[in-house]
Amino acid sequence: MKELPEKILEKVGKYAESKKFSDYKKQKLIDVVTQGYNQGLVCKGDAMGLIAAQSIGEPGTQLTLRTKHYAGSQEVSVGSGIQRLSEIVDARSFSKHPQMTVYLNKEIIKTKKDAQKFCNNLVYVTADDIGEFQEDFYNRNVVYKIDEQKVEDLFLDKEEIITLIFDSIDGLYTSKRFSGKKTQINFLFDKNTPLYDIRKAIIKWKKIPVSGCKKIEETILSEKENEYVILTKGSNLKEVLKYEEIDSYRTVTNDLAETYKILGVEAARHAVVKYFLQVFEENGIAIDNRHAYLLADLMTSNGLLQGVVRTGITGAKKSPFARASFEETTKHLLNAALNREREELNGIVENIIVGQPINSGTGIVKLTLDPKGFEKMVKAKKKMEEKNK
Amino acid sequence: MTKNTKKTKVYVNGSLIGFHDDPEKLKKEFMIKRRDGTIDPQINFSYFKDTKEIFINTDSGRIQRPLIIVENGKPKLTEENIAQIKEGKIDWHDLIVKGIVEYIDAEEEENIYVALEEADLTPEHTHLEISGTAIFSFVTAMIPFIEHNLAGKALHGAKQYKQGIGLPVANYNLRMDTELHVLYYPQIPLVKTRVDDIIKIEKRPLVQNAVVAIMPYEGFNIIDAYVFNKGSVDRAFGRSSYYRAYKTLERRYPSGQTDKFTIPTEDCIGHKGEEDYKNLDETGIVNIESFIDKGGVIVGKTSPPRFVEEVSDFGVVSEERRDTSECIKKHLHGYVDRLFITEMTDGTKLAKIKIRTPLIPETGDKFSSHHAQKGVIGAVVPEEDMPFTSSGMKPDIILGPHSIPSRMTLGQLLESVAGKAVSLTGEQIDGTAYYNDKEYVFKQLEEFGFRYDGKEVFYSGKTGEKIEMPIFVGPLAYQRLNTHLAINKIQARDKGPVQLLTRQPTEGKQKEGGQKFGEMEGEALVSHGTAMTLYEKLMDSSDEIFLLFCEDCGIPATNDKIRNKKFCPICKGENISYIKTSYGFKVLLYELISMGIFPKILIGDKID
Incomplete structure (x- = not known):
C-alpha cells in the first residue's frame, strides 16, 4: 500500500x-x-495515455466547430471549441485570437480615470489613426490634418502628438510647416518629384507610431474583484511588461508560443493546462484535470513547447513503425532504413503491426515456462508430499 | 445614367435592355397579351415600383404555379366554365389560353395579391388560389390531416409514401422487371383525400389498414419499433412478393466455341454436385414453380476453357469445359415464377428467369404510416398474448408512445380517430388538408358510444388484468417500405473468404465479410488492458501465420518440402526458426524488400 x-x-x-x-x-x-x-491509483500496465486521449477525445466530439460570438458582452472574442483546442494541442506559433489580461499596479494607478487613460494609451496608434493626409498632386503639396476629437478620446496631448509627427517625418519634401493653429502640417514638394514617390512616402508616413504598444488593436477596461483589469485584443507581452503601471506578476497572454518565449517552459506548461481546460469549461464539459496535466507534461517534457503533430512530439517518437503509422508512412520507413534504425517493439502500434501481444495491460506480464525447471519443481513437490506422509 | 432616373429600367432575363417611360401601361399591355395567348404563358413580368425596375423572365428553371385571375373582385373562372370542364368541352389548356388561369413565378408573386378562398375576395385582389391543398405536392396532399403535422414531417411522410410497396402494375405476372415488389391484398385507405380521387390511387392502392394501439409492450417497441400481431401476419398483413429476373445467354467466343445450356457433367471444372442441379430439366433450365434454395442454380451452363489447348499427340483436343451456371443471390430463396427464352438478333440464345420470393414480415422489416412514423418490427407476438378490448378486438400493431410527443404528428392521431369513425359508419371520411371536418368525426364516435378521443379500455393479453390507463387505438393506413428489408441486410460469419493480398477477412455483405474491428475498437481494448483479447482479435481471428526465419540473416527462409530441408536463401545456413506473426506483416516485409530495404528480424526468446 x-x-x-x-x-x-x-x-x-x-x-x-x-x-x-x-x-x-x-x-x-x-x-x-x-x-x-x-x-x-493506476495499476502497472494501464494505458494511461490512451485513457487520457479517449477521455479528451470523446467529449471533444461535442465541442462546437465554429467560433461563438457573444453579442454585447464586455469580453474580447476568443476562439472557443475545436478551433481553439487544436490550436493548443498543436502548439501553433500564431494564435488566431491573441488576447492579454493586464492587471494594474495599485500603487501607481488609483482612480478609474487613471486606469481608463492607461487603457487607452495601450492601444497601438499610428499617424493615420488620428489624422488624415490630404494630397494635392497638381500643386505637389500634402497636408496632414489631425482629428482633435480622436486625440481627445485617446487622452493624448495634441501639441505633443503633432510635434512628434512633425519631427519623425523626414525626406523627400522641400519644406514643412505648421498651420491652422498647430493642427495641420503642410508639406511642399519639388515640382519635378514623381507622383509615385510622393504616394510611396505618404504610405510610409501613415505608419508612424504615435503611442501605445505594437500589435495591440483594442483594449477594454473591466472591473474584476474590486480592481481594474484591462483586456486586450492582440498580444505583445514583451512590450507590455515594460510598463511600470502594470502588475507584471499576474499579467498574462493567451498565446502559448509567446508565453513560452517570454516566460519559459514552466509557464507554457501551466498555460497549456489552463487554456486547455478553459475550452472544455466554456462548453460545459467536465473532464479530469489529470488528463490535461499528462498532455501538458508530454508537450513540454524536453524543455520545448511541442505540439502533438508530426513536427512535434509524434514525429519525435523513437520507433519508426510508430511514426510511420501516424503520417508520411513511406518517408519514415525510408529514413529508418537509411539510418539503420532498430525497432525495439516497445510501443503498442508496433506490436500490433508485427502481430505480437502488446506491451501493456495484461500483456506486460512476461511469463515463459522452462520445461526442465518445471520437471525439477514437480519432482521436488512430490518429494515433499512423500515426506509429509 | 443621371438623366434616366425618372424612367423605369427593363431587364430581360437579368440583363438591362432599355428604359420605359410608362411602366404601368407596359404592364397592362403585357398582361393583356399574355392572357389572350399572344405572349407565351410561361413568360413572367414583374414590376417593382419603388426601385423602378421591370423584370421579364423567359429562362428555364423557374418554378411556376397556376392561379385563377381575379378582376374587380370576381374570379374569371365562372360556374359556366366549371360545368364545361365537367362535360369535357374544355380542358386545362383552354383555361390558360382563355386567360382564366395563369402561371406565376417567384418574382411575379412578389407584387400580386392572392385570396385563399372565394369568400375572401375584395376588389383589390388580383388572384385566387385554386385550392388550399394546392400548396402541397401530389404525394404530400395524399396524406390525410397533413395540416396538423410539422412541415418537416410532411416532407418525410411524402418521401416514405414513395417507398411503399403496393400494386405498382397490374400485369406484373407478364413482366420481366429486374426488381419488383407486390403487396398481397392491398386495401383502400379508410381516410382518403381529394387527391386520391384525382390520381385514382385507389385503383393501385399501396396501403393496408391496421388497427394501431399506442402503448408500450414489454420494451419490444422502444425507439420506433413496432410489435406485430402474429395472427395478423398469418392473415397476410404486410406480406409481399419480391420478383427478381435473372438473365443469362449462350455467349459465342471468337474461337468459334459457344456456351451451352445443359446440366454440367462431373468432369466440368467447378462442378457443384448432383444435388444442386436437381431442379433443372434436360435443357439445363429450371422447371417452373420449383423451389430454389439460397444461391441455388437456375440455369445450368458450361463454357469452353479460357485458353485453347494444344493438340495432343493423337490429334485430339481434350476439351475441359467450365461450369458457369447462373445462380440466384446468396441471401434469397424463392420459386421460379416465369421463364422467358428467346434468341437475340445474332442468334444467341437468351434465358430470363423470374424468381418470386414471398416476404413475410419479420423482425427488422421496415413499416411506416403516412405521417413519417417509420419504424422496424421489434417483435412478432402470438395473437393470444396481445392486449384486447372488452369487445375482444386485438390490435395489429402496437406503437411505442414515445414516437408521438416529440414529433408532434397530430395528423396521425386524427387519421386514427377518423378511421375508427369510418369503420363504424362504413363511409369514407375526407381528410384533405384544410377541407376536413374533425368535429364531425368526434360526433360520429360519440354517437356510436365511443370516447371522442379514441381511447378504449384494454386488458393485458398475458394476465387478463385490466390496464389502468385507457389506450388510444384506431385504424391507420400502413405501408411496407421496399428498401431496408431484414432479409437483405442480415449477415454473420465465422470462417469465410479472405483477401488475396493480406489474407485478412473480406469486408461487406456481398463478400460474406466479417465485422470490422477498427482502430478505435482496438484502442478500447488497449485502454481496458485486455492485451490477449486484442491479440486474439487481430491474429487468431484474422491473418496469423507461422513464418520461417533465418536467425543469422533475419529474413524469411525457405522450406523445401521435397528434400525435407529448411534453409536460408542467402547464407544457405540451417539455423531456422518459426515465428508467429500476421500475414499483413509478411506483406510489409516483402514490400520493403522490393523497395530495396533489407528488414532484419532479430529473434529473441524462443519457445519450443
Missing part, C-alpha cells in the same frame, strides 16, 4: 480536527482514506 500524499494527509487531519476525533479514530479514518486512495 502506498502512503497518502502530504496534501491529502493534511486535509484528513483538518477534517479530523474539526470533528474532534480521537487519535484512534483519526488513524482509522486515515486507513480508510489510504485504502480508497490506493484503489484509485
Whole structure:
C-alpha cells in the first residue's frame, strides 16, 4: 500500500480536527482514506495515455466547430471549441485570437480615470489613426490634418502628438510647416518629384507610431474583484511588461508560443493546462484535470513547447513503425532504413503491426515456462508430499 | 445614367435592355397579351415600383404555379366554365389560353395579391388560389390531416409514401422487371383525400389498414419499433412478393466455341454436385414453380476453357469445359415464377428467369404510416398474448408512445380517430388538408358510444388484468417500405473468404465479410488492458501465420518440402526458426524488400 500524499494527509487531519476525533479514530479514518486512495491509483500496465486521449477525445466530439460570438458582452472574442483546442494541442506559433489580461499596479494607478487613460494609451496608434493626409498632386503639396476629437478620446496631448509627427517625418519634401493653429502640417514638394514617390512616402508616413504598444488593436477596461483589469485584443507581452503601471506578476497572454518565449517552459506548461481546460469549461464539459496535466507534461517534457503533430512530439517518437503509422508512412520507413534504425517493439502500434501481444495491460506480464525447471519443481513437490506422509 | 432616373429600367432575363417611360401601361399591355395567348404563358413580368425596375423572365428553371385571375373582385373562372370542364368541352389548356388561369413565378408573386378562398375576395385582389391543398405536392396532399403535422414531417411522410410497396402494375405476372415488389391484398385507405380521387390511387392502392394501439409492450417497441400481431401476419398483413429476373445467354467466343445450356457433367471444372442441379430439366433450365434454395442454380451452363489447348499427340483436343451456371443471390430463396427464352438478333440464345420470393414480415422489416412514423418490427407476438378490448378486438400493431410527443404528428392521431369513425359508419371520411371536418368525426364516435378521443379500455393479453390507463387505438393506413428489408441486410460469419493480398477477412455483405474491428475498437481494448483479447482479435481471428526465419540473416527462409530441408536463401545456413506473426506483416516485409530495404528480424526468446 502506498502512503497518502502530504496534501491529502493534511486535509484528513483538518477534517479530523474539526470533528474532534480521537487519535484512534483519526488513524482509522486515515486507513480508510489510504485504502480508497490506493484503489484509485493506476495499476502497472494501464494505458494511461490512451485513457487520457479517449477521455479528451470523446467529449471533444461535442465541442462546437465554429467560433461563438457573444453579442454585447464586455469580453474580447476568443476562439472557443475545436478551433481553439487544436490550436493548443498543436502548439501553433500564431494564435488566431491573441488576447492579454493586464492587471494594474495599485500603487501607481488609483482612480478609474487613471486606469481608463492607461487603457487607452495601450492601444497601438499610428499617424493615420488620428489624422488624415490630404494630397494635392497638381500643386505637389500634402497636408496632414489631425482629428482633435480622436486625440481627445485617446487622452493624448495634441501639441505633443503633432510635434512628434512633425519631427519623425523626414525626406523627400522641400519644406514643412505648421498651420491652422498647430493642427495641420503642410508639406511642399519639388515640382519635378514623381507622383509615385510622393504616394510611396505618404504610405510610409501613415505608419508612424504615435503611442501605445505594437500589435495591440483594442483594449477594454473591466472591473474584476474590486480592481481594474484591462483586456486586450492582440498580444505583445514583451512590450507590455515594460510598463511600470502594470502588475507584471499576474499579467498574462493567451498565446502559448509567446508565453513560452517570454516566460519559459514552466509557464507554457501551466498555460497549456489552463487554456486547455478553459475550452472544455466554456462548453460545459467536465473532464479530469489529470488528463490535461499528462498532455501538458508530454508537450513540454524536453524543455520545448511541442505540439502533438508530426513536427512535434509524434514525429519525435523513437520507433519508426510508430511514426510511420501516424503520417508520411513511406518517408519514415525510408529514413529508418537509411539510418539503420532498430525497432525495439516497445510501443503498442508496433506490436500490433508485427502481430505480437502488446506491451501493456495484461500483456506486460512476461511469463515463459522452462520445461526442465518445471520437471525439477514437480519432482521436488512430490518429494515433499512423500515426506509429509 | 443621371438623366434616366425618372424612367423605369427593363431587364430581360437579368440583363438591362432599355428604359420605359410608362411602366404601368407596359404592364397592362403585357398582361393583356399574355392572357389572350399572344405572349407565351410561361413568360413572367414583374414590376417593382419603388426601385423602378421591370423584370421579364423567359429562362428555364423557374418554378411556376397556376392561379385563377381575379378582376374587380370576381374570379374569371365562372360556374359556366366549371360545368364545361365537367362535360369535357374544355380542358386545362383552354383555361390558360382563355386567360382564366395563369402561371406565376417567384418574382411575379412578389407584387400580386392572392385570396385563399372565394369568400375572401375584395376588389383589390388580383388572384385566387385554386385550392388550399394546392400548396402541397401530389404525394404530400395524399396524406390525410397533413395540416396538423410539422412541415418537416410532411416532407418525410411524402418521401416514405414513395417507398411503399403496393400494386405498382397490374400485369406484373407478364413482366420481366429486374426488381419488383407486390403487396398481397392491398386495401383502400379508410381516410382518403381529394387527391386520391384525382390520381385514382385507389385503383393501385399501396396501403393496408391496421388497427394501431399506442402503448408500450414489454420494451419490444422502444425507439420506433413496432410489435406485430402474429395472427395478423398469418392473415397476410404486410406480406409481399419480391420478383427478381435473372438473365443469362449462350455467349459465342471468337474461337468459334459457344456456351451451352445443359446440366454440367462431373468432369466440368467447378462442378457443384448432383444435388444442386436437381431442379433443372434436360435443357439445363429450371422447371417452373420449383423451389430454389439460397444461391441455388437456375440455369445450368458450361463454357469452353479460357485458353485453347494444344493438340495432343493423337490429334485430339481434350476439351475441359467450365461450369458457369447462373445462380440466384446468396441471401434469397424463392420459386421460379416465369421463364422467358428467346434468341437475340445474332442468334444467341437468351434465358430470363423470374424468381418470386414471398416476404413475410419479420423482425427488422421496415413499416411506416403516412405521417413519417417509420419504424422496424421489434417483435412478432402470438395473437393470444396481445392486449384486447372488452369487445375482444386485438390490435395489429402496437406503437411505442414515445414516437408521438416529440414529433408532434397530430395528423396521425386524427387519421386514427377518423378511421375508427369510418369503420363504424362504413363511409369514407375526407381528410384533405384544410377541407376536413374533425368535429364531425368526434360526433360520429360519440354517437356510436365511443370516447371522442379514441381511447378504449384494454386488458393485458398475458394476465387478463385490466390496464389502468385507457389506450388510444384506431385504424391507420400502413405501408411496407421496399428498401431496408431484414432479409437483405442480415449477415454473420465465422470462417469465410479472405483477401488475396493480406489474407485478412473480406469486408461487406456481398463478400460474406466479417465485422470490422477498427482502430478505435482496438484502442478500447488497449485502454481496458485486455492485451490477449486484442491479440486474439487481430491474429487468431484474422491473418496469423507461422513464418520461417533465418536467425543469422533475419529474413524469411525457405522450406523445401521435397528434400525435407529448411534453409536460408542467402547464407544457405540451417539455423531456422518459426515465428508467429500476421500475414499483413509478411506483406510489409516483402514490400520493403522490393523497395530495396533489407528488414532484419532479430529473434529473441524462443519457445519450443
